[in-house]
Amino acid sequence: MKNGKITNTRTERRDAAENRQRILETASRLFEQNGVEQVSMNQIAAKAGIGPGTLYRRYRNKGELCLDLIKDNVVLYFEKIDKYLQDNQTAPASIRLKGVLHLFIRFRESKAQLLKGVEDAEPNYGKKSKSRSPLYDEMHQHLVNLFNEMDAEEHGQQDNIFKADVLLAALRSENYLFQRQVRGYSPEEIVEQLCNIFIARH
Structure with missing residues (x-):
């Protein structure tokens, strides 16, 4: 059980890191193409292939995403x-x-x-x-x-x-x-x- 827990934690961390990278790459591309003001958080989530909830759990707003970039x-x-x-x-x-x-x-x-x-x-x-x-x-x-x-x-x-x-x-x-x-x-x-x-x- 302990080993299973460690494996799950590592998987979650890897998934979270992959999601973050996907979000940042998608946002960067959309911002470059359309400008920051014209891109919504929902667009970023859709293009990144993740749910809006996943995006908002990591970034409360577009400003936090821009700051991470x-x-x-x-x-x-x-x-x-x-x-x-x-x-x-x-x-x-x-x-x-x-x-x-x-x-x-x-x-x-x-x-x-x-x-x-x-x-x-x-x-x-x-x-x-x-x-x-x-x-x-x-x-x-x-x-x-x-x-x-x-x-x-x-x-x-x-x-x-x-x-x-x-x-x-x-x-x-x-x-x-x-x-x-x-x-x-x-x-x-x-x-x-x-x-x-x-x-x-x-």
Whole structure:
């Protein structure tokens, strides 16, 4: 009985891993062909040959699926940030903040659709919730730390949690794409404009 139990557990794990891989491959293909917004969870389940219940047990919404698709890229992105901050630890915090923004925008440009999918599924803040996605929360903490350093360097004091939230709001897909596609700003120009607002002291 014990051996039978172990075998069953391993089979379940193998099946779950195979389902996950099938889901991710199917979602990636559909997103590539149609765009993230146009693809439903039910379509993904049908094309992957699994039941909707199986899909929703693993991913509560499309945002979680998008986050899983880019999680390796997210890990690499934060490793780049950590390395950049380590390599430039003696530079003023304002310079490092600008460098972090450049890295974030390059990442956003390369994973635009999936990032929008993650953002679209973030909690509705009419409800009580203390976080958005893990990507948002980690980026927010980096920004707060850098803003705190800037205050220490300049003997100032601001609400840097709020300030980081506002900066990230400006970088959300809908706002960022509006600046890129409607206003016509390049990624570099967007960074410069944000630095003028969030770094320059008046």
